[in-house]
Amino acid sequence: MNNLNSTIVSETVLDEIVENHKGKPGMLLSTLEKAQEANPLKYLPRETLSDVSKKLNIPLTQVYSVATFYSFFNLKPQGKHSIIVCRGTACHTKGSRALLSQVGQILGFRYGEEDDEASYTTPDNEFTIKTVACFGQCAQSPVIAVDNVIYSNINSLKLIEVIKKIQGKKIKV
Ligand code: FES
Numbered sequence: 749m750n751n752l753n754s755t756i757v758s759e760t761v762l763d764e765i766v767e768n769h770k771g772k773p774g775m776l777l778s779t780l781e782k783a784q785e786a787n788p789l790k791y792l793p794r795e796t797l798s799d800v801s802k803k804l805n806i807p808l809t810q811v812y813s814v815a816t817f818y819s820f821f822n823l824k825p826q827g828k829h830s831i832i833v834c835r836g837t838a839c840h841t842k843g844s845r846a847l848l849s850q851v852g853q854i855l856g857f858r859y860g861e862e863d864d865e866a867s868y869t870t871p872d873n874e875f876t877i878k879t880v881a882c883f884g885q886c887a888q889s890p891v892i893a894v895d896n897v898i899y900s901n902i903n904s905l906k907l908i909e910v911i912k913k914i915q916g917k918k919i920k921v
Contacts, residue, residue, distance in 0.1 A: 789825035827876035832893040835879040838886035
């Protein structure tokens with residue numbers, strides 16, 4: 749369990765980030781981006797959004813709108829590793845739903861039909877699993893990204909290999 753204080757960007761660090769971006773074009777986006785990077789769990793807690801609002805003199809509703817509009821901002825703690833499964837039409841027809849379920853099976857949770865767009869972080873904070881509408885690589889579907897590396901034409905066996913490699917386990921097939 750993480751101590752709440754350890755998941756919030758310190759006042760000093762946030763002041764420094766704001767100082768570097770205040771008054772510049774795109775200051776809100778850049779500040780949120782750097783604040784997220786500085787957070788050990790790679791997300792923007794409510795406290796950080798509120799602090800950014802005060803320090804940049806931007807209404808909190810506007811800060812929230814930006815943080816929720818862009819998919820690269822996380823409002824929940826993120827795992828050390830990320831697995832993103834494409835759920836676009838091309839990938840869907842090549843079995844991405846089954847891949848998503850398989851990720852769940854390997855990491856010990858169940859991805860229900862209704863959770864298709866949900867993100868899930870394992871209790872040990874090792875993995876965050878998300879979906880995306882399209883990676884723009886439909887010709888190589890199905891496509892997933894693991895720790896920002898794209899794996900195209902992925903199949904069940906390759907998926908197990910990639911995850912087990914991260915987990916440092918031997919693969920038994
Ligand atoms: S639908 Fe998956 S990459 Fe386009």
